[in-house]
Amino acid sequence: MRRVSLFAIATLGSMFLGQTVLANDMNIVAEPGHPSLQAFRLPDTPPAPANNAPTPARVELGKKLFFDPRLSGNGTISCATCHNPTLGWSDGLPKGIGINGSALPRATPTVINAAYNHIQMWDGRKRDLEDQAMGPMEADKEMNADIDAVIRWLNENDGYRQLFARAYPGEPIDTDTLSRAIASFERTVISKDSPFDRWSRGDRRAMTEQQVRGFRLFIGKAECVKCHSGPNFTDDGFHNVGLASFGDPEPDAGRYKQVPLRLMKGAFKTPTLRDVTRTAPYFHDGSAATLEEVVRHYNKGGEVKTNLDPNIRPLNLTDEEVADLVAFMEALTSPFIEVALPELPR
Amino acid sequence: MRRVSLFAIATLGSMFLGQTVLANDMNIVAEPGHPSLQAFRLPDTPPAPANNAPTPARVELGKKLFFDPRLSGNGTISCATCHNPTLGWSDGLPKGIGINGSALPRATPTVINAAYNHIQMWDGRKRDLEDQAMGPMEADKEMNADIDAVIRWLNENDGYRQLFARAYPGEPIDTDTLSRAIASFERTVISKDSPFDRWSRGDRRAMTEQQVRGFRLFIGKAECVKCHSGPNFTDDGFHNVGLASFGDPEPDAGRYKQVPLRLMKGAFKTPTLRDVTRTAPYFHDGSAATLEEVVRHYNKGGEVKTNLDPNIRPLNLTDEEVADLVAFMEALTSPFIEVALPELPR
Numbered sequence: 001m002r003r004v005s006l007f008a009i010a011t012l013g014s015m016f017l018g019q020t021v022l023a024n025d026m027n028i029v030a031e032p033g034h035p036s037l038q039a040f041r042l043p044d045t046p047p048a049p050a051n052n053a054p055t056p057a058r059v060e061l062g063k064k065l066f067f068d069p070r071l072s073g074n075g076t077i078s079c080a081t082c083h084n085p086t087l088g089w090s091d092g093l094p095k096g097i098g099i100n101g102s103a104l105p106r107a108t109p110t111v112i113n114a115a116y117n118h119i120q121m122w123d124g125r126k127r128d129l130e131d132q133a134m135g136p137m138e139a140d141k142e143m144n145a146d147i148d149a150v151i152r153w154l155n156e157n158d159g160y161r162q163l164f165a166r167a168y169p170g171e172p173i174d175t176d177t178l179s180r181a182i183a184s185f186e187r188t189v190i191s192k193d194s195p196f197d198r199w200s201r202g203d204r205r206a207m208t209e210q211q212v213r214g215f216r217l218f219i220g221k222a223e224c225v226k227c228h229s230g231p232n233f234t235d236d237g238f239h240n241v242g243l244a245s246f247g248d249p250e251p252d253a254g255r256y257k258q259v260p261l262r263l264m265k266g267a268f269k270t271p272t273l274r275d276v277t278r279t280a281p282y283f284h285d286g287s288a289a290t291l292e293e294v295v296r297h298y299n300k301g302g303e304v305k306t307n308l309d310p311n312i313r314p315l316n317l318t319d320e321e322v323a324d325l326v327a328f329m330e331a332l333t334s335p336f337i338e339v340a341l342p343e344l345p346r
Numbered sequence: 347m348r349r350v351s352l353f354a355i356a357t358l359g360s361m362f363l364g365q366t367v368l369a370n371d372m373n374i375v376a377e378p379g380h381p382s383l384q385a386f387r388l389p390d391t392p393p394a395p396a397n398n399a400p401t402p403a404r405v406e407l408g409k410k411l412f413f414d415p416r417l418s419g420n421g422t423i424s425c426a427t428c429h430n431p432t433l434g435w436s437d438g439l440p441k442g443i444g445i446n447g448s449a450l451p452r453a454t455p456t457v458i459n460a461a462y463n464h465i466q467m468w469d470g471r472k473r474d475l476e477d478q479a480m481g482p483m484e485a486d487k488e489m490n491a492d493i494d495a496v497i498r499w500l501n502e503n504d505g506y507r508q509l510f511a512r513a514y515p516g517e518p519i520d521t522d523t524l525s526r527a528i529a530s531f532e533r534t535v536i537s538k539d540s541p542f543d544r545w546s547r548g549d550r551r552a553m554t555e556q557q558v559r560g561f562r563l564f565i566g567k568a569e570c571v572k573c574h575s576g577p578n579f580t581d582d583g584f585h586n587v588g589l590a591s592f593g594d595p596e597p598d599a600g601r602y603k604q605v606p607l608r609l610m611k612g613a614f615k616t617p618t619l620r621d622v623t624r625t626a627p628y629f630h631d632g633s634a635a636t637l638e639e640v641v642r643h644y645n646k647g648g649e650v651k652t653n654l655d656p657n658i659r660p661l662n663l664t665d666e667e668v669a670d671l672v673a674f675m676e677a678l679t680s681p682f683i684e685v686a687l688p689e690l691p692r
Contacts, residue, residue, distance in 0.1 A: 064432075070438060074443060074447065075438060076427070076437070084415065085687045086687050086689065087690060091422070092415070092416060093421050093422075097422045099447065100447030101420065101445065101446030277692065339686065340684050340685065341432050341686075346623065346624070
């Protein structure tokens with residue numbers, strides 16, 4: 001009961017987090033190496049729950065589980081199928097496609113830097129990576145796993161039994177240790193060494209002039225930073241950004257399903273912009289194919305004005321400024337995260 | 347026309363290849379380092395067509411294509427989905443499952459050492475890796491690609507255009523270069539450094555005593571080597587091995603569909619035994635879950651006797667001998683083939 005209340009408080013708090021971070025960002029000086037740019041510096045390691053420090057044994061186990069299609073109902077689909085490392089740890093599709101070609105209602109969020117999120121999923125219905133891990137496995141249109149059968153199978157598999165014993169000595173193999181292992185691997189999927197990061201630490205050659213102009217627009221005229229704020233370029237808040245799909249006869253209510261406040265109707269979580277060049281198409285409904293389309297959407301102040309977030313308004317950006325903003329987002333691309341496919345227990 | 351005839355001759359020839367190799371194998375002396383064991387030594391590099399030497403540029407391109415789900419009809423399935431490196435470059439399923447959960451009629455063959463095959467597919471309907479590559483892509487129950495659209499997309503994609511230009515300078519991006527690139531990557535998926543290989547080169551500690559006993563049975567009493575012959579432990583021939591499924595009302599005719607000789611009814615290609623511990627379940631119909639089940643099937647001389655290959659007869663192996671044979675097959679396992687997932691062109 002206590003846990004639920006704390007979560008509710010955190011949830012309500014996160015809706016206003018954007019405002020808090022904005023206050024800091026207002027003082028940002030767009031000069032390479034300026035101390036104010038520390039506002040965008042990610043901690044070296046993402047936070048982890050006290051009972052799940054990411055030891056090598058946990059990461060190794062979690063990686064195998066992440067890539068193992070035998071955790072799905074028909075053995076064809078793993079976490080890595082939709083969160084595909086070759087496609088920005090997402091799937092390159094407007095909306096996800098689960099087991100047996102099942103159409104899913106929203107775009108697949110990337111795993112990249114999900115470890116830094118204060119709340120998970122487009123509608124924030126999961127607290128953290130541990131809380132999230134079992135969701136897609138159990139969902140009948142995603143991995144459609146028979147969880148009892150999966151847990152039984154893991155307990156009967158010699159290889160997995162040893163890996164769990166090393167990762168979580170003295171603990172049973174159950175949904176709790178399964179989720180914690182997967183979360184431990186996901187905490188290694190980090191983007192934090194982009195040209196922007198090098199520039200902000202003082203390397204003035206790391207960004208082009210156009211990218212610097214884009215950054216100035218980002219924190220200035222275009223006010224992107226109002227929501228895409230802080231080290232992970234997200235306020236972990238929820239906003240209705242006026243997408244055309246909100247004009248559908250039965251639009252996706254988004255965050256409203258979790259928090260029935262009018263402000264949350266059609267509001268979705270601000271995604272990180274780190275590695276955003278790798279995660280097209282964009283928006284929760286996959287309606288923008290390119291970053292230019294995204295910027296043009298904001299430039300006209302959104303499409304559907306009903307219940308629009310008060311921060312969304314026409315930006316009056318020129319074509320050149322639109323291109324500058326896109327160029328800046330390119331500078332948020334870190335080196336490709338190399339992952340060697342693991343050998344799975346037989 | 348000339349090409350077709352040569353293929354037909356090669357095809358007919360391959361049916362008797364087992365006999366030829368047997369003649370050599372009869373002289374094998376099961377002592378570590380014995381020159382006769384060179385009969386099992388794979389060449390360092392597998393053969394490649396004259397127009398497709400596996401240059402680094404071709405392998406790099408082919409790897410990206412192999413892992414790219416955007417080559418499928420709905421963007422969800424790549425070559426690597428069913429030929430999954432984490433599951434022995436196969437799928438761990440009794441029979442394949444293609445796009446949208448489509449049930450496929452046979453088990454997914456491994457890519458491991460397919461480069462050494464003289465003929466491809468369970469029924470030998472493809473000549474070589476180049477010939478095979480487009481098959482699953484086009485099949486409506488496998489990747490269900492609109493090939494014209496795929497070729498158009500590759501031609502429009504800057505990244506792929508550059509990769510193709512480096513791999514096949516002066517050649518167009520078409521199904522020919524697409525297949526050759528994928529085949530080039532597949533030629534790197536090689537298993538040839540197993541405990542048995544080290545033992546056969548003279549390292550007497552590389553196999554256990556039980557494994558050596560298993561090898562003696564393999565080339566002796568059990569006569570496995572009659573079909574699982576030569577460096578890749580296959581005669582590249584086709585045999586009806588008396589599986590229960592051949593007793594079905596409408597059994598899979600196998601090779602007979604390609605070569606309508608009675609001997610070929612229900613005959614399927616002898617699979618390699620290299621890395622066989624990684625590619626369960628077994629047989630073209632996935633009917634054996636373990637290698638022990640496979641050996642027990644042969645030990646009783648098959649299940650269905652109709653049109654049985656004349657080499658299949660009860661083996662009179664003791665339980666200990668069955669275990670010895672399985673132990674020998676464990677010794678055909680090479681180090682895990684590590685593959686780093688590639689960054690795909692956007």
